[in-house]
Amino acid sequence: MPALVTRAASSVARPSELAPAAGRPAGHTGFLPEVHLLRALAIVLVVAYHAGVLRGGFVGVDVFFVVSGYLMTAQLVARAGDGRVGLAAFYARRAARLLPAALAVVVATALVGSFLLPVTQRAGLTDDARASTLFAENWLLAARQTDYLADGLAASPFQHFWSLAVEEQFYLIWPVVIAVCLAAGRRRGTRSVRVGVLVVLVVSFAVCLVWGRTGSPAIYEATPTRAWELAAGGLVAVLPCQTNCSTWERLRRGLVWSGLSVVALVAVMFDGSGGYPDARALLLIAGACAVTLAARPNSTTAPARLAVRQPVRWLGDASYSLYLWHWPTLVLLAGAGGAGSGVGRRALAVALAVGIAAVSRRWIEIPALAYGRARRPASVGVVTCAALIMTLAVAGLPREVSDHDLASQREASVALLAAAPARLGAASITDSGWRTYSEGSAIAPVPADARSDVPARAATCKAPASSSKTPRCVFGDPDATTTVALVGDSHMEQYVPAFEVLARQHRWRVTTYLHSSCPFSLAERTSDRDRGGPCLRANAATLAEVGSDPSIDVVVTSGRSAVPWVEDGSAPDPVRGLVDVWRELAKKAPVVAIRDNPLSMPGDATQACVADHLRDPDHCDRTLAAALPYDPQTAAAALVPGLHLLDLTDAFCANGTCPAVVGNVLVNRDEQHLTATYARTLAPRIGPTIEDVLADGR
Known part of the structure; x- marks a missing residue:
């Protein structure tokens, strides 16, 4: 999940080393204790969510986005006093800040995962490792239609890199946006930047709302639907400075407390249902923005005093390393996401992640940041390219190990089927x-x-769910005197290999009418109604076709019945829908219904x-x-005289x-x-x- 926790270059200084300020000018890059506390809170929420402790903890990612957008924009504006952002230097600093620890995680996870993860996950691990190295994991997850808030079992240990990918993609574009705004409005200072940032925020939020209506899980990790959260932080960074009057000081303290309270409350109340992010995220983003807006260097508020005490100070400092290491540690040690394992193993995984993060920060993050400051952008660029190439090479190891193990398993499987079928x-x-x-x-x-391992004709002899016509296919003995019709959805199709064996043994001709996500019934699935009813139309046509074919000697049917059905009275209920079809078929030929299989x-x-x-x-x-599962076929069978129910549960x-x-x-x-x-x-x-x-x- 998220987390670029970028800080301004000067933010590693101790609070006592920074001069006091009456107000915070736009583009300020000093140590802000309230923002530091917000970052510490965000990493606690994320780790708690992944450890299965807090269902709404995933919103910590949104908080990280706001903080990152704020800090990045503040840096860019602060360094652009002459109207120039300095893109090469900016990208070099970002590479030195982010890549060393991230690439270390990729290498370590690829090596350990090659031997600890099941062989079914290793090939995919290479894809995830390479996508994470190139900061494109969010689009790989989107292509897989990964539901981030629902998945847990067999989750990739690189899945959390999606948020780093969003931020890095944003980083590639954002400095250019700021530079263009500054160049276009030299006389207006940061006013032109505020306008540009606001435009990005509004457009991205609109994309988020429109995309959310499609129901696609990709909305969660897509850059266009998340950019507005980073832009919200950026907008706070370029707001006009405030005075130090007593009224503002009281308001500032109230903003800090209310913002932190909103973030904590949302984390407790949200569960990710109904699609996220959506309009509900506005409350969370407003809370995070309130804290960043009210933050001041050398602040004396209670949250500010808490931020510089241990362990809160360390959590804020090490939030990036802890974010990087905690998820793969949970997946590899405690099982997918930790939620399916015991509390003890999850606690051990979190404790181990904290230890690794401390080492990573001390020996990777801090030295790499110092290196980036001391070298020219060109030198940093050369080292970065070399590191990326080496990491991509190591990322191929899981697939190589997987291919070797699979070759041995497949050889044994082939020998088994040949020896004792x-x-x-x-x-x-x-x-x-x-x-x-x-x-x-x-x-x-x-x-x-x-x-x-699917039926041989799966790709050509089954209609997709959106089709209003079910195809007719034939296999077996073309000269047979006996014809068996197989009618139903993919739960009927799964028995086709058995009927291929029977057709050879008994010289049958088998005719199939198979339709994905379309049980052979006159009842209506809610998903079919949402598509406009193609399944109902297809079933009506198939019923007429099968009923008018005099060559059919027996009809065999089965279907997935444990699904949501339309039960508002506008269509038959699940049992009645089956009964109506079977009674009509039984007038032409005997009917055999196969009870649905266990899950x-x-x-x-x-x-x-x-x-x-x-x-x-x-x-x-x-x-x-x-x-x-509950199967209405068993109840329907009792209502159709002469119907044969084949129960294969044993x-x-x-x-x-x-x-x-x-x-x-x-x-x-x-x-x-x-x-x-x-x-x-x-x-x-x-x-x-x-x-x-x-x-x-x-």
């Missing part, structure tokens, strides 16, 4: 239960390949867990109560447990769907039911 997966289940490993200790597919852990968590516990994947099992769960691996086969490729490998092993369990139904129909 009839004894794997569901075929290994007996009356006494299931075994994790029935043949050696290899797993098929390897966890890193689970996502790609694994959210996202790719199960695959990551298995990759991390190859010797004992039982760590990744779920209880039956947690895994088996092929996934036994004795109240749903294992992640059965008979050397990984069951799920994601939270909802089976791997194609496991689906093939279900053919002996599905075939007899279909044969019995066909026999009764004849």
